Amino acid sequence: MTAPAEPSHAPTAEPSHALADFLARLAEADEFGAIEVATGLLDAGVPAERVLLELVAPAQSEVGERWARNEWSVAQEHAATHISERVVAAITAYADPRPTRGRIVVACMDGEWHALPPRLVAEVLRLRGWQVTFLGASVPAAHLVSYLHRHDAYAVALACALPMRLPYAHRMIEACQRSDVPVVVGGRGFGVDGRWARRLGVAWAPDAPGAADLVADERALRRVVPTDLSHxxxxxxxxxxxxxxxxxxxxxxxxxxxxxxxxxxxxxxxxxxxxxxxxxxxxxxxxxxxxxxxxxxxxxxxxxxxxxxxxxxxxxxxxxxxxxxxxxxxxxxxxxxxxxxxxxxxxxxxxxx
Ligand code: B12
Structure with a gap:
């Protein structure tokens, strides 16, 4: 006798197949069309985390490449980024996660305006049950530290997209570490393999799932990484x-x-x-x-x-x-x-x- 077949919950659509359509909506500044592409994937059973990381994230990276190649104007890039933010909000509203774990504060380093990448990290943490407070772009160190104290944060995730901001990032990381809140960092600013995070003595995650795994492992999160700045x-x-x-x-x-x-x-x-x-x-x-x-x-x-x-x-x-x-x-x-x-x-x- 053969076992009855498991009911299949496999999604009937793939984010990678929707990417070209999604980018075309961004190019046309078609906010509702872009939201429809994303929610269409959710309706087809694709988990919200995959829609964030396999649709919105690669589309934003492509937006940047088009701007850098002078194919898109700054205005087109700004419009696309704004729409991506709206799409992220729509995806989270659709999934409607309820927190069961501690509070994680996610913020951009002082002077850092690339808020969408850490927003994706924040939403993935939220989808995995954490109570997340997203502070957005360019948070001054002193304000961040007093916020962490007041809200009893379990950990803080700090983003840096531009390596030129690393010296400031270091000051901010040290300020958080002094207040005994574990820090995890990420973003292109730390180098593809996180090598500059190691130099600054801080835990690094390559992406949102990596950050989620790290914060779930308290020992790894609290492991002390020595700084190497004798030069x-x-x-x-x-x-x-x-x-x-x-x-x-x-x-x-x-x-x-x-x-x-x-x-x-x-x-x-x-x-x-x-x-x-x-x-x-x-x-x-x-x-x-x-x-x-x-x-x-x-x-x-x-x-x-x-x-x-x-x-x-x-x-x-x-x-x-x-x-x-x-x-x-x-x-x-x-x-x-x-x-x-x-x-x-x-x-x-x-x-x-
Ligand atoms: C949108 C955008 C902007 C917007 C940001 C708006 C917003 N709300 O985010 C604005 C217009 C403000 C902007 C400004 C600038 N930008 Co810009 N921007 C981008 C763009 C197109 C997309 C960023 C993005 O969302 N990427 C998609 C995300 C998902 O990818 P990601 O960053 O790699 O993130 C993943 C991981 O790195 C990781 N991760 C990211 N953050 C974090 C945080 C934590 C805690 C963790 C654990 C993990 C993690 O997880 C993510 C998902 O897996 C990128 C191009 C690109 N290819 O990324 C350029 C880019 C980053 N910008 C660039 C530049 C140069 C600038 C400016 C200096 C431009 C200028 N001349 O003014 C300014 C600097 C502003 C500042 N001081 O911060 C360059 C950087 C080049 C370099 N050599 O470093 C890029 C690469 C564009 C390019 N191809 O040239 N930008």
Missing amino acids: LADDEYASLVKRRGELIDSALADLRARVPSVVDYTSAQWDATISDLGYAVDFLAAAVYVDDPVLFTDYVAWWVALLTSRGVPAGAVVSTLGHLRHALRDFPRAGRFVALGVTTAVASGTVPR
Whole structure:
């Protein structure tokens, strides 16, 4: 006699098959259409967690790639992100989870505006029974710590999408650790394999399910990871931060001397140039902070790709880095990182795109 067949609860749809349709709705800023695609998957039996992680998350990553390749404007990217936030809210409302576990506070580091990735983490934790408070973008350290005290948090999950924010992230992590609340961090800012989280002595999770597994394991969560920042004794990081304004000004003066036509720049072009130079110095300072040139060279490769997709040759980055290298001749570590950045810019500029 054969056992009766188990009733099948397998979903009748796949998030990956709906991705192209979902992206098309984002491209058209079609909020209701995008929500329909997501709730259609839920109706077909796909668990809410999979819709968040296999539909909304990859779609947002693709939005970023399209913006970086100059295929989508900033306005299109903003509209898509707003719709994704609405879709996340619709998915959670549909699933309607009830908390049975302790409180986890999820927040972005000070100065960090990428709130959607940690929002996805927050919703996955909520779906797994935690009581979650999501504090959103750019939370100042002092406010976060007093919030944790007042609300008796079991753990705090902190997000960082931009590696240039790592020194600030470290201050925030330390502030939470001092108040004895276990911290888990995540986001692209900590490096693909979380290597910079290890440097800062904090538990890291690669994604939302990883964060959920970590907070469920109290021993792993409370394991002490030693920090490894002895290189800061050379004071290069602190000096770079102090000289930030002067470095940007001298790079601008160098640009004016080398490329006289920049006098015709519009104010928007000047703003973009100044903020690019600021990012370059900030990424360099963060690389020096964690003592890893890859943090800076990855940024240089990204910067060259961004500029070339907007018609600016890689040589512009090479010349600016050449100037920085000269200005930082008394900084052995930073100077070496910039030299590696020059090599990266030259190589990135010669690769056909
Ligand atoms: C939307 C977006 C924005 C929005 C954010 C709005 C919002 N509400 O989130 C806005 C417009 C504010 C923005 C601003 C900027 N952005 Co932006 N942005 C993005 C974009 C398109 C999507 C982010 C996203 O939602 N990704 C999808 C998520 C799901 O993927 P994920 O981040 O990898 O997250 C997963 C894991 O990392 C992990 N995870 C993430 N967070 C956390 C947290 C915890 C605690 C844990 C455990 C795990 C975890 O789990 C997630 C799910 O599995 C990305 C592109 C991209 N490809 O991601 C760029 C991107 C991150 N931005 C970028 C840049 C450069 C900027 C700006 C500097 C642009 C500018 N010139 O102004 C500013 C900086 C603002 C700031 N100070 O924070 C770059 C960063 C490049 C680099 N070299 O570091 C990217 C990669 C775009 C690109 N391709 O160039 N951005």
